Amino acid sequence: MVQLSTKIGSLELKNPVMTASGTFGYGTEYADFMDISRLGAIIVKGTTLAPRQGNPYPRMAETPSGMLNAVGLQNKGVDYFVDHIYPEVQKIGTAIIVNVSGSCIDDYVQTASIINTLDGIPAIELNISCPNVKQGGMAFGVNPESAAQVVSAVRKAYDKTLIVKLSPNVTDITEIARAVEGAGADSVSLINTMLGMAIDAEKRRPILSTVTGGMSGPAVKPVALRMVWQTAKAVKIPVIGLGGICSATDAIEFLLAGASAIQIGTANFIDPSISEKVVDGIADYLERHGFNSVQDIIGALQV
Numbered sequence: 001m002v003q004l005s006t007k008i009g010s011l012e013l014k015n016p017v018m019t020a021s022g023t024f025g026y027g028t029e030y031a032d033f034m035d036i037s038r039l040g041a042i043i044v045k046g047t048t049l050a051p052r053q054g055n056p057y058p059r060m061a062e063t064p065s066g067m068l069n070a071v072g073l074q075n076k077g078v079d080y081f082v083d084h085i086y087p088e089v090q091k092i093g094t095a096i097i098v099n100v101s102g103s104c105i106d107d108y109v110q111t112a113s114i115i116n117t118l119d120g121i122p123a124i125e126l127n128i129s130c131p132n133v134k135q136g137g138m139a140f141g142v143n144p145e146s147a148a149q150v151v152s153a154v155r156k157a158y159d160k161t162l163i164v165k166l167s168p169n170v171t172d173i174t175e176i177a178r179a180v181e182g183a184g185a186d187s188v189s190l191i192n193t194m195l196g197m198a199i200d201a202e203k204r205r206p207i208l209s210t211v212t213g214g215m216s217g218p219a220v221k222p223v224a225l226r227m228v229w230q231t232a233k234a235v236k237i238p239v240i241g242l243g244g245i246c247s248a249t250d251a252i253e254f255l256l257a258g259a260s261a262i263q264i265g266t267a268n269f270i271d272p273s274i275s276e277k278v279v280d281g282i283a284d285y286l287e288r289h290g291f292n293s294v295q296d297i298i299g300a301l302q303v
């Protein structure tokens with residue numbers, strides 16, 4: 001049997017396969033399709049201090065090889081999570097990571113400190129890269145100083161594993177990665193969606209109510225892979241890779257590029273049991289190539 005376990009900060013995962021925030025609900029919605037306890041981790045929906053309705057419809061558009069979304073962090077707020085969702089997700093039997101968003105530094109800090117009190121949540125993923133909200137979100141993640149500021153404020157309030165999710169909508173992602181590493185992040189995950197837009201030519205109007213939205217899916221994979229490879233060389237903390245992963249082969253490419261774990265997002269909408277297949281596919285690959293452990297292929301790309 002090959003070893004699939006991997007470490008993100010002090011958090012040990014049974015395998016490197018996680019599901020990406022906003023694409024897998026709270027995990028329990030997928031229990032009819034697969035054994036969700038087999039996942040390395042489930043990253044739940046973006047959670048904010050106060051409830052958010054999200055953006056007006058339409059907030060999804062299809063594109064060739066991907067999709068655009070402008071959901072805008074619809075969620076019932078952190079108190080609802082604590083009272084109603086936490087008791088359920090704790091029973092799943094895998095690591096549950098909460099994706100935290102905010103409109104200002106204090107929002108992030110307050111939400112993180114509430115999650116810090118939950119013994120069954122070993123990590124948060126700080127979303128400083130959402131392109132779909134007017135205030136906060138991506139604004140923090142596209143500048144090294146503001147990225148470091150929000151991370152160091154949260155670091156003081158949160159003492160478990162702190163993952164920071166980076167935006168691809170920057171010139172040099174390694175600058176931001178180094179800034180958040182310096183501010184106390186235990187890991188970085190990348191990429192969030194890429195800013196894009198869609199137009200209805202007949203109506204001469206944008207398709208999304210917000211005009212622009214976040215692009216995800218297979219089309220973004222080459223960009224994500226490049227950014228993961230660059231970032232893994234630039235920082236010492238573990239990198240979590242995502243963006244367009246649809247198969248075990250895609251996942252293995254991110255591991256070879258230097259990711260210590262991966263996340264599956266848009267592909268969950270195409271095949272709701274894809275993440276379990278990716279776990280098995282990584283194990284098959286390791287066996288076929290004579291590796292004992294997934295650690296043997298992390299960063300093993302020969303350039």
Ligand SMILES: Cc1cc2nc3c(=O)[nH]c(=O)nc-3n(C[C@H](O)[C@H](O)[C@H](O)COP(=O)(O)O)c2cc1C
Nearest residue numbers: 020021022046069127191192216217243244265266
């Ligand atoms: C419908 C939808 C909702 C999303 N919501 C969030 C969110 O709440 N927080 C977050 O950090 N990322 C969110 N994302 C971004 C994904 O987690 C992921 O970073 C991105 O889609 C790229 O991965 P993929 O190509 O595998 O989907 C969302 C993506 C989609 C498609």
